[in-house]
Amino acid sequence: MxxxxxxxxxxxxxxxxxxxxxxxxxxxxAVSVASAPHAADPACASVVLALPEVLGDLELLDTTSQASAAWGSPEAAVVLRCGVDAPPPTTDRCVTVETPGGPSVDWVTVAGEPDADGATDWTFTTYGREPAVELLVPAAVTAGHSTSFVDQLGPAIALVEPTRSCL
Missing domain, CATH: 1.20.5 (Single alpha-helices involved in coiled-coils or other helix-helix interfaces)
Incomplete structure (x- = not known):
């Protein structure tokens, strides 16, 4: 040679x-995620780029759509979609989540029906921010985790200015 x-x-x-x-x-x-109607809003790019790599003890996964993120496992992922329609004033539970050392974010929280083991799907949608952000937490995750990790999203969500708040 x-x-x-x-x-x-x-x-x-x-x-x-x-x-x-x-x-x-x-x-x-990758986790299959339906694109939100307003996913192309430039604010969503800022939000997604600022999201944490780890949510609680769930690691970030790849997704199939713009302005989305997922953590956990592909079979049972916590899914975030930026650009969903902002909720109007509602009688659903609205909570203010304080971020340690950072901003507070208002979320409309809706529980799904409990599964056979009593675990529940949860949907969190930001209130008073446009574009709105939706976080879907499946029962498979809530069965073994608290949803308190929502506070870790505060710094990214705060990149969208609030226009109203929970009462």
């Missing part, structure tokens, strides 16, 4: 290893 072909060999092995890594990374399944 001549010296020139030996010099190229490590590069081709490195290139092949790199291509294999990209191919295997493409095999990880």
């Amino acid at each position: 001549n010296p020139a072909s030996r010099a190229r060999r490590p590069l081709s092995v490195a290139a092949a290893a790199s291509a294999l890594g990209l191919l295997l990374a493409g095999c990880t399944s």
Whole structure:
């Protein structure tokens, strides 16, 4: 083997290893998320870029749509969608969540029907901010986790200015 072909060999092995890594990374399944109606709002890009990598002990996952994020496992993911329709004044429970050392965010909270084990799906939608942000927490997550991790979203959500608040 001549010296020139030996010099190229490590590069081709490195290139092949790199291509294999990209191919295997493409095999990880992303969480399928329906795009919100106002996902293209520039404020949503700011929100998504500021989201935490970890929510409680749930790690960030890839998603299939713009202005969305997911944490946990693909089979039971906490899903965030920015750009949902803002809720009008409502009689649903509206709570103010204080972020430690940061902003407070108002959320309309709606519980789903309990499953056979008593765990419940929860939907949190920001109140008084446009575009609104929705957080879906499945029963599979609430069965083993508190939803107190919602406070960790405060700094990202606060990038959308509030125009009204819970009463």
